[in-house]
Amino acid sequence: MKFERLMTGAAVAVAALCFGAAVAVAADRDQSREFLEVTGFDVAITSMQQGAMNGPSIAGSDPDAFGSEWVRLAEDVFEPDAMIEQTLDMMEAIMPQDLVEHGIEFYDTPLGVRLVEAENAAQTRDDQEQLAEGEMIVTRLAEENPARLEEFQRMNEAIGGAESSVKAIVEIQVRYLMAAMDAGAADIQFSEAELREILEEQVPRLRETVEASSVLSAAAVYKDFSDEEIVAYREALEDPDMQQVYEILNGIQFQVMGDRYETLASRLAELSPQTDI
Template sequence: MKIIINLKRISASIMSATIVVVISLVNVVSPFSAEAAERAQVEAFLEVTGFDVALDSIAMSATLAPQMLGLDEGDFGGQWTALAKTTFDTVVMRARATDILEATLDAELLAHAAEFYASELGQKLVEAENFAHLQNDDVKYPTGAKLLAEMKAQDDPKISLFRRMSEAIDPNKIGIQAMIEIQVRFILAASYAGVISLRIDEKGLRAALAEDAEKVAREAEINALQNNAFTYQDFSLTDLMIYTKALEDPRMMTVYELMNAVHFEVMSNRFEALAVRLGKMQPAQEL
């Protein structure tokens, strides 16, 4: 299953997750739940769509947590790897996502998305997406950039499909807002835990991060194209046209609205938990 903006694992100027997204879990997705899906159905849905692996890949973003605070992994000594691993535990993240989806995901919408991803093409797509989710960015993005350059040189129509796919899974452009919010919540949590000492208030922090939002949005668009070029390099134009139309179905777009909200909520929750644990290891530093 695709996830809006790979963040390049919170790359470049590091984006972050949003209260706007978390609010959407309450105000946007609750109308979906005419007949909520059962837990077993949700667990099967996570697997068939590949959303379970997408959740697992959140753990890879933990490597950038010190950087978000202006620190270095070495500042936390040899405990860092173990701390990140236990905080971003895949069992915990999957359980949290399942809890939310069990309460909010409508059974009919679940069935629609699961039917597509369970098809022959759907499973081929899930296999490719799962592989891409877990690849090292230092390999994936340079390769994707090279493939994208070749596609542009050939005026490959797949590029327009990549853009349509990105639009379908995040039509309201909440991805950048979400990335900013995760960073705000993580930095504030780290400040409260005594990991850092903030010299600005929350309003100033948000304003500082928002200054680069336009630049980050441009970088995110390029990252998404590179990621797609890498992920779908072995798919035909016909296959990608079928996939694009499937993603543009209003029912699938509704499912993605919820899945994106869940993804960012789980990520935000784990980063906040990480901040608390860092506070028990690291003396305060100014940011």
């Protein structure tokens, strides 16, 4: 299950998607844990730690300013087991049991197992290396098999698309930078409204980057799958129930990420030497 895409107040925002979640049967914790493993969503969550240790480029900060102290702080804030438990708490609160079962049903098939293996491997791979490989594949496909590229674009649209990714990135940046300013760890001072206006100016370019990178990434991740398998996956992702699954889990993933980056920013003052971001 591939996730590339924060919502503040996700418990409220996503609950509204769940057919009026008050009448839905909530996800069972044991089966939710099984869901995480079967779909690979556990890897998507825990891999955030490595991304944070490499530096929160998504939030515009540079870990080199703090060296190894940054790594220790990121390891603490992005502790994998704690993130998984938060994910399970949110799933229990807002994800209906029938959607959990739907996700397991598809990803526990032979094709689903292979897809998750490929997607889990991609989560731990160097991003630039993967994108470089994807660029070579896309260049070839543009001449030999453009229909496959269209399938990748439709897959991305089915699971949220560039628009939701961009909104998530902006929200994470706002939460991170506001927390950093409150902690006295930033050499900028803006109101939230001013900060949002500045970040919104970056949205068109950011959207183009997200759209391009999603296709490049897909080309590399799914290189060993046949055209027929890609079509089958795209059709599964376009199923209304699966779209609900991804809509909810995208919200959960970026709520967890946003909470962690906000906490990390609030603790920057603990690091020495004190350095402006």
